[in-house]
Amino acid sequence: MTNARFALDALADPTRRRILEKLRHGPRRVGEIAAGLPVSRPAVSQHLKLLKECGLVVQMPAGTRHVYAIAPQGLGELRAYLDGLWEDALAAFAAHVAQEKSDD
Amino acid sequence: MTNARFALDALADPTRRRILEKLRHGPRRVGEIAAGLPVSRPAVSQHLKLLKECGLVVQMPAGTRHVYAIAPQGLGELRAYLDGLWEDALAAFAAHVAQEKSDD
DNA sequence: ACTTACGGTAAGAGATAGCTTACCAAAAAT
C-alpha cells in the first residue's frame, strides 16, 4: 500500500524507533514512553502523533491518561511492501546468477 | 541487526525508493537509473553510494559503466527486524484483547 | 594519442525535520 511510504518515513527517525521498542511488548502511557528517552515529553507527543497518522500506533484515551499501542495492521502493510520488493529482488538475483553461469 | 537501522534511514527518501523500484526486476546502469527520475545524475550517484553503504544494493563495475543491483541479503535483514517487531506487537495485542475480555 | 562517454566527488544553497520552551485543555483528586 502507499501507506507503507509514510510508515517508512516514520521508521527513519531513531527516537520513533525507540518509541516503538517501548511499545513492543504492550501498551504504554505517554509519560512511560517519554521516561528514559533523551528528548522532552512534547517531542514524544509529536512523534506519537506522526506514528498514529501513518497507522503504526493506535491511541486509547483513558481519562487524562493517553495509552498508545503498536497497530499490528500498519506494521503488516509495511512488511507486505518489503516482502514484495524482496521477492522480486530475489527472483532477479537468481535470474542474474543463471545468466552468469550460461556466460561461462 | 543494527544494519536495519541504516536501511530504514535509507528507505525514508522517496528518490531512493524509486531507485529501488527501478532495480526491483534486475540490475541497471547508473544512467538507466537516473533516466526518468526528477533529479540530476550526481544526485542519483549520491543515493546509490548511501544505498551501497547500508547494504541494500551492490555495485558491479563493468568497464566505465557501473551496474547496480538490489542486495537481497540487506533487504532480508530489514525484513527480519520488522518481522520480530511485528510478532511481538501481535502477541502483545492478543494479550491485550484477552485482558479486555476478562474485564467484562 | 586524442576524444568521447560514463560516473563519482566537492562545495555550497535551500528546504525539511526534530527539539525546546511556553502555553493551554481536560480529567482526577482533595
Next chain:
DNA sequence: ATTTTTGGTAAGCTATCTCTTACCGTAAGT
C-alpha cells in the same frame, strides 16, 4: 471549587539532508 496531573499544541531555532553546478578520473572508441 480549586489544585494537580497528564499530555497535546504553537512558535521558533538549529541541524541535517538533498539538490545543483562544476570538476575530475577512467575506460572505450576512432
